[in-house]
Amino acid sequence: xxxAPWRGSLPRPRGRPFLVASDPVPTIRLVYSSxxxxxxxxxxxxxxxSQAHTRNMAQGITGILCYGSGQFxxxxxxxxxxxxxxxxRIAVDRRHDDCQLMSVDEIESRAFPEWTMKVVxxxxxxxxxxxxxxxxxxxxxxxxxxxxxxxxxxxxxxxLAELERELAGD
Numbered sequence: 001x002x003x004a005p006w007r008g009s010l011p012r013p014r015g016r017p018f019l020v021a022s023d024p025v026p027t028i029r030l031v032y033s034s035x036x037x038x039x040x041x042x043x044x045x046x047x048x049x050s051q052a053h054t055r056n057m058a059q060g061i062t063g064i065l066c067y068g069s070g071q072f073x074x075x076x077x078x079x080x081x082x083x084x085x086x087x088x089r090i091a092v093d094r095r096h097d098d099c100q101l102m103s104v105d106e107i108e109s110r111a112f113p114e115w116t117m118k119v120v121x122x123x124x125x126x127x128x129x130x131x132x133x134x135x136x137x138x139x140x141x142x143x144x145x146x147x148x149x150x151x152x153x154x155x156x157x158x159x160l161a162e163l164e165r166e167l168a169g170d
Contacts, residue, residue, distance in 0.1 A: 033145035056116040068122020073145035103150035
């Protein structure tokens, strides 16, 4: 006699090894550096970022980007899948050269919750304070993200965000 057709559900394993809808989705912070491809200017960047604002808001992505001397340093925060997909689009974007992933960390809370993407032009603003901050965080007064360690880059972006909030009166 053939076995009876299976009519039950799979037994639930001990513990909760499956992700269920009520489980929190991991929030991550991803930091990368890249060089701007030829022809990229700060005004081009502002145009791109205004377009990204809508997409980032829809995807729940926040972050900060510093641009200077033809180089980018950016932190992206949000759900792992959304941030990873965005980074992959950036990494193959023709406007970026030498895209280097510096860190990806699960985080308890966001460092840049108020910005879908804060854009900071390294050459504008309070240069003396920025250079002092950069010196303290990286040991250099020259903005060179590719020469920073992941720890230095993260510390610099956190301090830059604090300075930007202070200057804006936030």
